[in-house]
Amino acid sequence: MTIRYRAFLGDSKSFIEDYISSLDFDKRLTKYVAMVMLAHVKVLENSGHIPKEYVQDIAKELIDIVKTDGEKIYKWIEEKKVKFEDIFEAIESYLYDVVDGGAGYIALGRSRNDHVAAVLRLYARDVLYNILYNLIELRKALLEKASEYRSTIFPFFTHQQLAQCGSAALYFLSYEYTLSTVWRHLLQLLDILSENPLGSGAAAGTVVPLDIGLLSKYLCFKQGVLPPYYATGSRLFLLSLVSGIVLFMGELSRMAEDLISMNGIIPYAIEFPVEHISTSSIMPHKRNLVTLEIARSKISKIVGLYTSMLSIYKSIPYGYNLDLQELNRIFMDIVSD
Known part of the structure; x- marks a missing residue:
């Protein structure tokens, strides 16, 4: 299955996706990615850029990723059988999948x-x-x-x-x-x-x-x-x-x-x-x-x-x-x- 971001460009090839992906060695970084995203969400909430009703669900999922040291997100990736360019893309996709609305707000004011x-x-x-x-x-x-x-x-x-x-x-x-x-x-x-x-x-x-x-x-x-x-x-x-x-x-x-x-x-x-x-x-x-x-x-x-x-x-x-x-x-x- 095509990497999330590359889907906007059209079809890709599996061996190319594997070649550019860092997901295999990103695992050590997963909890830190979730920590940075969580801080970003809380700041967006504090400044009124994200409705408060979305923050609780997003924060809960990110905290769970930190607590499991990334195991939760990698288990989800294995179940979905989806390829990702990196752990950032994977976590974003996960939030879109499990949070009922609001995941799109995370993109405000941030870049990978x-x-x-x-x-x-x-x-x-x-x-x-x-x-x-x-x-x-x-x-x-x-x-x-x-x-x-x-x-x-x-x-x-x-x-x-x-x-x-x-x-x-x-x-x-x-x-x-x-x-x-x-x-x-x-x-x-x-x-x-x-x-x-x-x-x-x-x-x-x-x-x-x-x-x-x-x-x-x-x-x-x-x-x-x-x-x-x-x-x-x-x-x-x-x-x-x-x-x-x-x-x-x-x-x-x-x-x-x-x-x-x-x-x-x-x-x-x-x-x-x-x-x-x-x-x-x-x-x-x-x-x-x-x-x-x-x-x-x-x-x-x-x-x-x-x-x-x-x-x-x-x-x-x-x-x-x-x-x-x-x-x-x-x-x-x-x-x-």
Whole structure:
């Protein structure tokens, strides 16, 4: 069945619809799309642009989508056997299907362009909160190890050769300080991820007066208005976050390489948890640091994915282009790893 928006153009082809659709990886964004739509509906209600009798039913459905983390809408899509270009189109169609009138009001003063920019900020911000929390936990573990092994003699290297010996606390504290620097760098990104792009329309704003301050309040964005062409056509906020993630991963890769190398130079000098070790099929005496090896590989993959994002982004003219959709897919691959 033809994608909803493309129905206005005439018949389409299934393989083309599959090619341009982002519905498969939009699932992680679904609850954020519903949250942004809900805030938009409430602002329209507040300004008198949508009759109050429609708001309750629309709000109820959007809240259910948030509560089920998108499962409700994807179950509906499967039952209807309809293709959609993205989750925005799917949710709009769902509301037309289940709400008795009023769904059309949602289109007032909004574009998918400014809404997806808001959705990505909300999703990326939650990703960042999770990273910051895990960074604190890792730093805490390093500080605990520094205290536990402060009286243990530890080897220190220069030029990959043994140079000095000193307290093991110095080793753990060095990495903790590195990660504290990364933490401070990432924390600054919350500011750019809290900018509110709503009200920017497709590229140059909207003639529908919207209370941007109220939208910001509902979605925990900063107060203020962005230039609409920047708001919808830039993904600097996403690339900035990925850049910070790559720096973080780079430091973790160095730590992994450090431990693997040290384990080879001075076997059994460091006692690793058994769950992070595997042995050989033919040499059972070996103790292979498999989780560190896989982590080192995944980090290299993340660096490559970041390069892919930059390669796509640098070639896109200003304003929204569907190329930007592919950045979302790559970003989710990075977060998954």
